[in-house]
Amino acid sequence: MGYICDFCGEQRSMVYCRSDAACLCLSCDRNVHSANALSKRHSRTLLCERCNSQPALVRCSEEKVSLCQNCDWIGHGNSTPSASTHKKQTINCYSGCPSAAELSSIWSFVLDIQSAGGESACEQELGLMSITDNGIKNSWGPNEDTVSVSDGVETSNIRDVDKSSAWVGTSTTPGLGPAPQNLERPTGSANNAPKLYCTGTKGPEFCEDDDFYEDFNMDEMDLNIENYEELFGVTLNHSEELLENGGIDSLFGTMDMSAAESNCQGAVAAEVSSVGPVNAMPACSNAASADSMVSAKTEPILCFNAKQGHSSLSFSNLTGESNGGDYQDCDASSMRLMGEPPWCHPCPEASYTSANRSNAVMRYKEKKKNRKFDKRVRYASRKARADVRRRVKGRFVKAGDAYDYDPLNQTRSY
């Protein structure tokens, strides 16, 4: 275990997956953990650069190495007073299938590692990835750009990251992640309003809400900018207005769809309450256009608690094992089911949108019915054989036996 990727056995391993107890290179990490929704939940972190076998917990800024608890203790323990004063940066865990750009937003030093450590071809390739890169997206499946960061310690700092960089940076400037989330960085900025986002992170609702995001990747690219009106029943200007006033949830709040079905997973902690909707999406000003907001996929979860009469933003802490059930208490589902979010101010287009909304919902349901989920064929050869195998009532039959369905000829043997 360690140093060489456990999966491909060729590249240098860089991340450690606790669930798989495996050391993986970035390419294989992404590959392996894009296989299905469950594997996407695996919590991974950097590999200790000293022992190459344990998950790194901290990054020593002085030595520029990532260390596991044991190596950190050995290297920075009391026995070495000088080293114990080294600046250290907590290393986040992540789940999902982040690109290098997203990783760099989680781990500001990840690009340094790549460049200094002789990045492999696959890592170079990853470095060129962009969240908005459709080619990558297609090659890895529709939802792989989801990332969730789980680190209770880091959470408070994450919330202090500059809004605009948190929201815009990851979507439009791949590889140029927000500022490092250093533990030493001052917290508690002048802005007392809760910052309801997390760098390089989309909220729990989005993290695992495959359905939800798949709809942004609906076939034929339904969410091209010109399709907003068709899909959401609002003009683009209105969409932007919604974004400005209530955020993307306002926009999506008009859709009573998949978010309601999803679990809130992969979330980050700290429950924050705010008295109004504006704070809920602080960075949704004109700086973020509708398309960038959609493609960014870095939204936090907004849990509106109608019972309390105020919006309540819940970041669930992922310390240790967690699961989707942890987030089902979040009221986001009910909010979505209820339709318009409370802060969506009434507008004269209401009647006009209701009709369009019905159409949009119908179209959505139709597409949802027809589309395939995130099933990923691992062995094309097996698929090829299954595709031509004869069947009886859907079941494979022995070669030569009678069949009622032949995929090749669409004929029956009896």
Add this chain to the structure above:
DNA sequence: TGGCTAGTTAAGTCCACAGGCTGTA
């Protein structure tokens, strides 16, 4: 309001078998 029925939706099961994987000689 609770119970029943009918309709809808989602998830699970089954099948054969090539090829991957593991253990042994």
Add this chain to the structure above:
DNA sequence: ACTACAGCCTGTGGACTTAACTAGC
């Protein structure tokens, strides 16, 4: 250390079954 072989296990798609859910009465 390497190769060859045997045997077990996995994964593939369509039809069907079962369970869960919803709506109406």
